[in-house]
Amino acid sequence: MPHPSELQDALARRTVAAGRRGRDSLAKRYRRLQERLFFITQIALSAAIAWFISRDIIGHTQPFFAPVAAVVALGFSFGQRIERAVQIVFGVAVGVLIGDVAVSIIGSGYWQLALIVFSSMAIMTVVDGRVLPTTQAGLQSAMVTILVAQPDQALSRWIDAVVGGVVALLASTITPASPLRRPRQHTAEIVSEMSELFAETTASLRERDLARAERALARARDSEEALATLESLADDGLSVIRSSPFRRRHLPAVQEIADLLPPLDRAMRNLRVLVRRATIALRQGEVVPKGYIDMVDELAQITAAMAEDLQDRHLPDGHRAAMYELGEMTTYVTSRPTLSSEVIRAQVRSIVLDLLMVTGLSFEEAFAGIPTSYTLGGDEGDYLPDFVLDGADHDSDDDPDGSRTPEVLDRARASTSVRDDPRGADEADTTTVRTAADRDPHERRPLDEEHRPGATRPPHDEDGPERGTPEA
Numbered sequence: 001m002p003h004p005s006e007l008q009d010a011l012a013r014r015t016v017a018a019g020r021r022g023r024d025s026l027a028k029r030y031r032r033l034q035e036r037l038f039f040i041t042q043i044a045l046s047a048a049i050a051w052f053i054s055r056d057i058i059g060h061t062q063p064f065f066a067p068v069a070a071v072v073a074l075g076f077s078f079g080q081r082i083e084r085a086v087q088i089v090f091g092v093a094v095g096v097l098i099g100d101v102a103v104s105i106i107g108s109g110y111w112q113l114a115l116i117v118f119s120s121m122a123i124m125t126v127v128d129g130r131v132l133p134t135t136q137a138g139l140q141s142a143m144v145t146i147l148v149a150q151p152d153q154a155l156s157r158w159i160d161a162v163v164g165g166v167v168a169l170l171a172s173t174i175t176p177a178s179p180l181r182r183p184r185q186h187t188a189e190i191v192s193e194m195s196e197l198f199a200e201t202t203a204s205l206r207e208r209d210l211a212r213a214e215r216a217l218a219r220a221r222d223s224e225e226a227l228a229t230l231e232s233l234a235d236d237g238l239s240v241i242r243s244s245p246f247r248r249r250h251l252p253a254v255q256e257i258a259d260l261l262p263p264l265d266r267a268m269r270n271l272r273v274l275v276r277r278a279t280i281a282l283r284q285g286e287v288v289p290k291g292y293i294d295m296v297d298e299l300a301q302i303t304a305a306m307a308e309d310l311q312d313r314h315l316p317d318g319h320r321a322a323m324y325e326l327g328e329m330t331t332y333v334t335s336r337p338t339l340s341s342e343v344i345r346a347q348v349r350s351i352v353l354d355l356l357m358v359t360g361l362s363f364e365e366a367f368a369g370i371p372t373s374y375t376l377g378g379d380e381g382d383y384l385p386d387f388v389l390d391g392a393d394h395d396s397d398d399d400p401d402g403s404r405t406p407e408v409l410d411r412a413r414a415s416t417s418v419r420d421d422p423r424g425a426d427e428a429d430t431t432t433v434r435t436a437a438d439r440d441p442h443e444r445r446p447l448d449e450e451h452r453p454g455a456t457r458p459p460h461d462e463d464g465p466e467r468g469t470p471e472a
Helices: 004-058 065-073 081-106 110-127 131-146 156-172 178-207 210-221 223-243 248-284 290-311 317-329 339-358 363-368 386-393 406-415
Strands: none
Touching: 004 065, 004 156, 065 081, 065 131, 065 156, 081 110, 081 131, 081 156, 110 131, 178 210, 178 223, 178 248, 178 290, 210 223, 210 248, 223 248, 248 339, 290 317, 290 339, 317 339, 339 363
């Protein structure tokens, strides 16, 4: 039987957890209200304006369909707002017109209702064919049939519906500035979250803390929702610009952020692979070289700086040099590689390519800036400069931090040159390390179908691979 103190502790933990969930729920509801407050206000004012025009200006005594059309046409999203409003207004107008004409001829009743709804939806299907206006035509014709008009109100309800629709269309061109700012802010939040995940992964590997790595993996797997939100925000921002003549000057800035979504999505997927492999390495007791852990730490620092730049409303293109240097670090293989360590190295390499594209580079530009991996001639790797990552394997007196300095890289290049090969220049099948400057600009590296530029892998399952960028 549990001790009373244990029961009290368990009760206290549950109380704290329940309080936290309650606060989170209230905060979420408040944010939702904030996000929709503009839409709610705009819809309410549009309904009132449509009613005022139909009743006080046109002179209709009960302009029921004017506010109804205005409310229905305006939704809670900026995405394709004008197109949606036009479809709804068209469907409402056709449904009300058919209903009014049919009721004036055949009257109102149960069989008339069925016939009128069928006729309006069939006609709308032939005329337009889209689901939204067809549904609205059937709905509004049913309402017209049920709410029988007075003899002196012929076609007045159709006019009211048109008035409400026109008010909604005009209102949809009035937009706040927030849909233009929020995509960039949300992008900065995602990149900041990536930085924190890199930092947590680094700490878990250095401290051999499996629980910490598992928490980081859980956070990484929750990133899909944030990316979906960013996609929606980017679509809304572009829709605002297309629908409002007052916002056209903001198109380049919003399109710039929308273009970052694909490489950012791939970077996050590759990050999940990296964190999962770090978790597996800790669970199986594999040793990840210190130099590889330092590369993950470098990613944390780079992405933190990128997030600050995005928050300051400009592309993080000032960090390309650091990413190119990190990309060169990933070229070298430790002398004692393990599966997990090499997966981590490969993922760092792919993430560097993704982040270079987040700075505004095209795939070709980003790819050209990352050095090619070791190119083997006819040998079996006997002449690989195994010493190049001695500092990555263990701490040393010469390099207590395990960092790979430019001098180490220069030694690696020198060790792989033809003149240092004991077999001589004529016989040597050398191992070379080539940078973008060394490479023929017309050279194409062989890529299988799965790894061609732009190709994606199938969606991952729990243990399968993520979709990501082809390894550079």
